[in-house]
Amino acid sequence: MEEEILEDILSGYRGNRSEIVPILQEVQDNLGYLPEKAMTEIAEFIGVPESHVYSVASFYAQFRLLPLGRKRIAVCRGTACHIRGAPQILKTIEQKINLKEGETSEDLEYTLETVACIGCCALAPCIRINKDVSGEMTPEKAELLFSENNKEAENE
Amino acid sequence: MNDKKVLLHVCQGTGCISGGADKVFNQLNELLDNSDYNHNVIVKKTGCHGFCQQGPLIVVEPHGFFYTKVKEDDIGEILKSLEPDGNPVKRLFYHEPLTNQPIPKYNDIPFYKLQTREILRHCGDIDPEDIQDYISIGGYKALNKALLQSPENIINEVKRSGLRGLGGAGFPAGRKWELCRNAKGDIKYVICNADEGDPGAFQDRSVMEGNPHSVIEGMIIAGYAVGAQKGFIYVRAEYPLAVLRLKIAIEQAREEGFLGENILDTNFSFDIEIFQGAGAFVCGESTALVRSIEGKRGWPKPMPRAHTTEEGLWNKPTLLNNVKTFANIPLIINNGAKWFSSKGTEKCKGTAVFSLTGKVVNCGLIEVPMGITLRKIIYEIGGGIAGGKKLKAVQTGGPSGGCIPADLLDMPVDFDSLKEAGTIMGSGGMVIMDEDTCMVDVARYFLDFTQRESCGQCIPCRLGTVQMFKILDDITKGKGRKGDIDLLIELSESIMKGSICGLGKTAPNPVLTTIRYFRNEYEAHINDKKCPAKICAM
Numbered sequence: 001m002e003e004e005i006l007e008d009i010l011s012g013y014r015g016n017r018s019e020i021v022p023i024l025q026e027v028q029d030n031l032g033y034l035p036e037k038a039m040t041e042i043a044e045f046i047g048v049p050e051s052h053v054y055s056v057a058s059f060y061a062q063f064r065l066l067p068l069g070r071k072r073i074a075v076c077r078g079t080a081c082h083i084r085g086a087p088q089i090l091k092t093i094e095q096k097i098n099l100k101e102g103e104t105s106e107d108l109e110y111t112l113e114t115v116a117c118i119g120c121c122a123l124a125p126c127i128r129i130n131k132d133v134s135g136e137m138t139p140e141k142a143e144l145l146f147s148e149n150n151k152e153a154e155n156e
Numbered sequence: 157m158n159d160k161k162v163l164l165h166v167c168q169g170t171g172c173i174s175g176g177a178d179k180v181f182n183q184l185n186e187l188l189d190n191s192d193y194n195h196n197v198i199v200k201k202t203g204c205h206g207f208c209q210q211g212p213l214i215v216v217e218p219h220g221f222f223y224t225k226v227k228e229d230d231i232g233e234i235l236k237s238l239e240p241d242g243n244p245v246k247r248l249f250y251h252e253p254l255t256n257q258p259i260p261k262y263n264d265i266p267f268y269k270l271q272t273r274e275i276l277r278h279c280g281d282i283d284p285e286d287i288q289d290y291i292s293i294g295g296y297k298a299l300n301k302a303l304l305q306s307p308e309n310i311i312n313e314v315k316r317s318g319l320r321g322l323g324g325a326g327f328p329a330g331r332k333w334e335l336c337r338n339a340k341g342d343i344k345y346v347i348c349n350a351d352e353g354d355p356g357a358f359q360d361r362s363v364m365e366g367n368p369h370s371v372i373e374g375m376i377i378a379g380y381a382v383g384a385q386k387g388f389i390y391v392r393a394e395y396p397l398a399v400l401r402l403k404i405a406i407e408q409a410r411e412e413g414f415l416g417e418n419i420l421d422t423n424f425s426f427d428i429e430i431f432q433g434a435g436a437f438v439c440g441e442s443t444a445l446v447r448s449i450e451g452k453r454g455w456p457k458p459m460p461r462a463h464t465t466e467e468g469l470w471n472k473p474t475l476l477n478n479v480k481t482f483a484n485i486p487l488i489i490n491n492g493a494k495w496f497s498s499k500g501t502e503k504c505k506g507t508a509v510f511s512l513t514g515k516v517v518n519c520g521l522i523e524v525p526m527g528i529t530l531r532k533i534i535y536e537i538g539g540g541i542a543g544g545k546k547l548k549a550v551q552t553g554g555p556s557g558g559c560i561p562a563d564l565l566d567m568p569v570d571f572d573s574l575k576e577a578g579t580i581m582g583s584g585g586m587v588i589m590d591e592d593t594c595m596v597d598v599a600r601y602f603l604d605f606t607q608r609e610s611c612g613q614c615i616p617c618r619l620g621t622v623q624m625f626k627i628l629d630d631i632t633k634g635k636g637r638k639g640d641i642d643l644l645i646e647l648s649e650s651i652m653k654g655s656i657c658g659l660g661k662t663a664p665n666p667v668l669t670t671i672r673y674f675r676n677e678y679e680a681h682i683n684d685k686k687c688p689a690k691i692c693a694m
Contacts (some may be wrong), residue, residue, distance in 0.1 A: 015652060020451035022436055025393065046451075059453040059611075061435030062393055079356030079587045080513035082601050084466065116437060119358035119395060120583075121511050122172050122208035122519035131396070133174035 006031050006038050010045050017046060019067035024063055033064040061116075067085050069104045073097075073129050078117035084144035085138070089125050090114065092139040096146040161196045162238050163217040165281055169204030170358075170397050171261030175304035176227065177212035183228045187235060197238055197303070200277055200289075203366020207267055208522035210250060212613065215262060215280065222262035251541055253517050267518045270537045272499065275483045276523045284401050285517070286299040287408035288371040298413055298486035298645035301555065302377045303422050310381040314485070316443050316493035318505030323349055323440075323478030324553065324569035324582040325658075326504070326560040329456035335465040336382040337524035339473035345382040346375055347469065347476045349390040349445060350398070351435040354554025359509040360479040362521050364391065364398035367483070368405035372428060374482030376414060377489060377513075379426040387428040390445055392436060393457030402430055437609035440655050442468075442476050444611065448586035455613045456657035460685060476585065478484065480509055482562050504570035508581065516552075517532075517542050524569075531565040534588060553582030555602045556662035558669025559595060578669040579663070596681050600628035602666035617660030620651040624667060634694035641671060647685040 008119045009026050020042070027038050034057055043050040057063045069075055076088045097110050104111040120126045121136025125143070134145070164628030166181045173496050175668060184199050203437065210224040214234065221244050230248060237245050249258040250265050259265050282289040290296070302310050321669040336344065343416050343531050364371060367411025375387045388516050393397055406428050409415045417425045436454045438444045442464045443457040449469060461467075470476020484506060488496045497505045504526040510533070513519045514617045517539030524533060530550055534540065549559040558579035560567075567573050589598065607621040627640050655661050671678060680686045 017451040018449060021448065025432060025434065034429070036575065053455055056451065060436050062435035071348060077355070077605075079554070079585065079601070080511075081357075083514055083587065083593050083598070102254070115394065116353065116357035116435075116609070117357070117394075118170075119352070119361045121356050121358055121587075123171055123174060123211075124513060124519075126174070128516055129459070132364040135174050143176075148384070 002031060002035065002038070005020045006041060010042070013045075015046055017048065020046060020048075020053060023059055024053075028063060033067050035059060036065075045061070046127050048099060066104065069108050071109060071129055072111045072113065073111045073127060076103075076120070076126045076128070077114045077120045078119075078121055078124065078125070078126075080121035081117075081126060084124045086125040088136050088139050089127065093127070095155070096143060106114045160218075161198060162219075163216060164197060164199045164234075165202045165205075165215040166199060167203070167205045167209065167211060167213040167280065169202040169211075169362060170395075171204065171208030172211035172213055173397070173535075175211045175225070179228050180212050180214070180226050180231065182349075183231045184235075185233055188197040195588065196611075197235065199678040200283050201285070202281060203284045204278045204521060205262075206276060206362070207518070208267075209519040213280075215450055216244075216573055217281075219244070219272040220261040220263055222250055222260070222265065224250050233507070236677075238500055258438070265648050266403060266539065267520065267522075267537055270532065272507050272525050273523045274487055274499075275363060275370070275480055275490045275509055276366070276521065278370075280369065284368055285367055285404050287369060287405065287412055291365070291412075294490065295369050295371055296412075297372050298489035299414060300420060302380060302489050303420055307337060307381045310377065310489070313493050314381070314488060317496040318482055318483065318493075318500070319496065320504060320571060321477055321487060322480040322484070322508070322583070324556070324580060326581060329477065329481055332465060332477070333378065333381055335463065336384075336473050336475040339466045341473050341638040343472045344382055345469045345472060345474040346379045346382065346384045346387040346447075347445070347474055348375055348387065348389040348479060348482055349440065350389055350395075350479045351433045351440045351445060351475055352479075352583060353440045353587045353609075354520060354556075354583055355433075356513055356551070356587045357511045357554060357583050359584040361395050361398050362569060363479050363483055364395070365401055368398075368401045369409065370483040370486055371479055372405055373414070374400075374485035375428060376426055376484050377420065377485050378475055378477065378482065380424050382473075383473065385426060388431050388449060388469070389428060390431050390433055390449065399430060399432060400651065406430070410685045415507070435458055435610070437605075438657070438659050441659060444657070445476070446474065453611070456612050456659075457545040458614070458656045480584075495645060499560050500600075501568060501570050501596065503572055508569065510584045512538055512586050512588070515542050515545065515590040515593065516540070516588040526570045527568040529559075529566050531584070532570055533569065534565070538588065540592050541588065543590075546591060546593050547588065548593055549589045549595060551579075551587040551589060551597075551598065551666075552585065553563065553580035553662075553665070554585050555605050556580055557582050557585075557664060558665040559589070559673065560669065561673040566689070568679075578672055579665065592689050592691070593689050594689035595677045596628065596673065596687070597632055597689075597691050599667045599670045600625065603628055603663070606659065606663040614654070614656045614660065616651045616654030617656075617663065620647055621660070621663050623647060624651075624664065628667070631678065631681045633683070634685045634692075636678075636685075641675070641678050645671065
C-alpha cells in the first residue's frame with residue numbers, strides 16, 4: 001500500500017536534487033509521516049546518499065519521522081499568543097489529554113505540538129487542530145474543546 | 157434601500173475563517189440561491205480586511221456598511237436589510253469600545269480612517285481567486301507599461317522612488333535590482349521571500365491571501381528589469397491558504413499571457429514556481445533560503461561570501477525581495493516614483509505594514525506612512541491599551557528585534573529610528589505589551605525561540621543562545637545570580653560578533669533592549685526574587 005503511494009508520488013518528479021523537499025512534503029501529506037523505507041527509496045530515486053535525505057528530513061520542523069495522531073493539535077507559541085496566555089493554554093491541554101509537548105498518544109488519537117506562529121496573531125492565543133484554527137482561546141475554552149473531542153472519540 | 161446592485165464583500169482570510177467566515181459565505185450563497193431575496197445582491201469572497209479581531213467581517217457596498225462578528229444565523233437578517241424597504245443591521249455594526257457608540261461605515265472607524273492603505277488597498281475588495289477582478293482595478297497595467305520601457309529605466313524609477321526592502325533590513329530596492337542586473341551571467345533568478353517566520357507577524361500572509369496578483373505582477377516586472385527568466389515564491393507551508401491562492405493566481409496569469417513565453421507579445425519570457433518552506437526560521441535568511449530550494453539543509457553560507465545578487469540560487473545571480481517590496485512595484489510603475497516618495501520620511505519612503513497585536517484594543521493589520529509615531533499607531537489606530545491598563549513596551553522585529561519602552565512613544569517609526577532605539581523594523585510584527593507583561597519573561601521567550609531555531613552550524617549561536625536561555629530561565633524561576641546581567645551582555649556581544657548569519661547576529665537584541673530599558677525588572681528578579689508583573693512563578 002505505502003509502496004504504491006510512494007511510487008505514484010515519485011512518478012510525478014524528475015529526480016532532481018532540488019525536488020527533495022517537495023517530495024518529502026508530498027510523501028508526508030499522504031502517509032502522515034516519513035517512514036525510513038520511504039526515505040531510502042527517495043535517496044535512490046534522487047541519486048544521493050540516504051544520509052543526505054535524512055539530513056534534510058531532520059532539519060525542517062515540518063517533517064515527522066514517527067507516525068502522528070489522528071488529531072494533530074498545534075498550540076501557537078507566537079509572541080502575541082505568548083503574552084496573551086499561550087503557556088496556560090498548553091498546560092491545560094497537556095493535562096486534559098495527558099500528553100506533553102511533542103508526544104503522541106499510544107492509541108494514535110492525539111499528537112500535541114507547539115508551532116512558532118500560525119499567523120492569526122490578532123486572534124491570539126490560537127490553537128490549530130489538524131487544519132482548523134481556533135482563536136481567542138482561554139483555558140476554559142480549551143478544556144471544553146477537549147471534553148467534547150473526548151466525547152466524540154468515545155462515541156465513534 | 158434602493159434597487160441598485162449591492163455587493164457583499166465577505167472576508168475569507170485565515171483569521172475570519174477561523175471564526176466561521178467560510179460557513180457564513182456558504183450560507184449566504186445558499187440562501188440567495190434558494191429564495192426570493194433581493195436578486196441584485198452579489199456576493200464576493202475577498203482577502204483579509206485587516207481587522208481580524210472583529211471577524212468574520214462583511215462589507216456592504218456601495219453603502220460602506222461594516223458588519224462585524226457575523227454568524228451564520230445573521231445572514232437572513234442581513235439579506236432582509238438589503239430589500240428595498242430594509243434597514244441596516246445595527247447590532248452588527250462596529251461599536252466604539254469606550255463609548256459603545258455604533259459606527260456604521262468602515263471609513264469612519266478610527267482603525268481604518270487613520271491608515272494609509274496602498275499595498276492593502278484592494279485586499280478587502282477584490283476576489284483574490286479571480287484575475288479579472290484584479291484587472292478591473294488596473295491590474296497588470298504596470299506590467300504593460302514596464303515592458304514598453306528599457307529595464308534600466310525601470311530600475312531608475314525604483315531607485316528614484318526610494319523604496320527600501322520591506323523584509324526587515326531596509327536595503328534600497330533599486331540598488332539591489334541594479335546589482336543583480338549588472339551581475340555577469342545569462343541565467344538569473346527572482347525570488348520572493350514569503351517565509352514570514354517572525355512569530356507575531358502575518359502581514360505577508362494577508363497580502364498573498366488578499367491580493368496575490370500584486371506580488372506576481374511585481375515579480376514579473378522585477379524579472380524583466382534584472383534580466384531573469386524564472387521566479388520562485390518561497391512561502392511557508394504553514395500558510396496553506398496563501399499557497400492555494402498563489403497557485404490559482406499563477407495559473408490564471410499564465411492563461412492571460414502575463415506569465416510564460418513571450419509575455420504580452422514581447423520577447424520577454426518569465427515564469428514563477430511556488431516552493432513551500434518546510435518550517436525553519438533560519439530560511440528567511442537569503443543564503444539559507446537559497447540552499448533550501450536547492451534541496452539542502454537551510455544552512456546560511458559562512459562569510460566572506462559573494463552577495464546573493466551575484467551568486468544566489470545554483471550560484472546564479474539572484475534577486476531576493478520580500479512580498480511587500482514586490483507588491484509596491486506595480487504602484488510605483490503606475491503612479492510614478494514621485495508619488496511614492498511623497499509619502500514617508502526623508503530617508504524612508506512609502507508605507508509600512510504592521511501586524512498590530514498583543515494588549516492593544518484593536519488588533520489587526522495596518523498600513524501607515526513611514527515616520528508615523530508609535531503614539532498614533534497605538535492610541536489612535538489601535539484604540540489604546542486593552543482593559544484600561546498602562547502601556548509598558550512595544551516589541552518590533554520579532555526575535556531579531558527588541559522592546560522599546562513607553563517613553564519613546566513619540567519616536568517616528570522607520571528603519572533608522574527603530575535601529576537607533578536598539579530594535580529593528582523587521583518584517584512588520586508589532587506586539588504591544590502592558591504593565592502585566594514581564595520583560596524578563598519576554599526576553600526568555602525570544603531566546604527559547606532562537607535556541608530552538610538556531611540551525612546549529614556555528615558555535616556562538618548554537619551554544620550561546622542556549623546558555624543565554626538557561627540564564628534567563630533561571631532568573632524567571634527565582635534562581636538568578638548576581639552578575640547574571642553582565643554575563644548576558646558579555647554573551648550577547650560574543651554571539652553578535654561570532655555568528656555567521658543574521659539569526660545569530662540579532663538573537664541577543666530582545667535581551668539587550670530589555671536590559672537597556674527595563675534593567676530594574678531584571679534586578680527585582682535577581683536581587684529580590686520578585687516578578688513585578690507577577691508573571692514568573694518564583
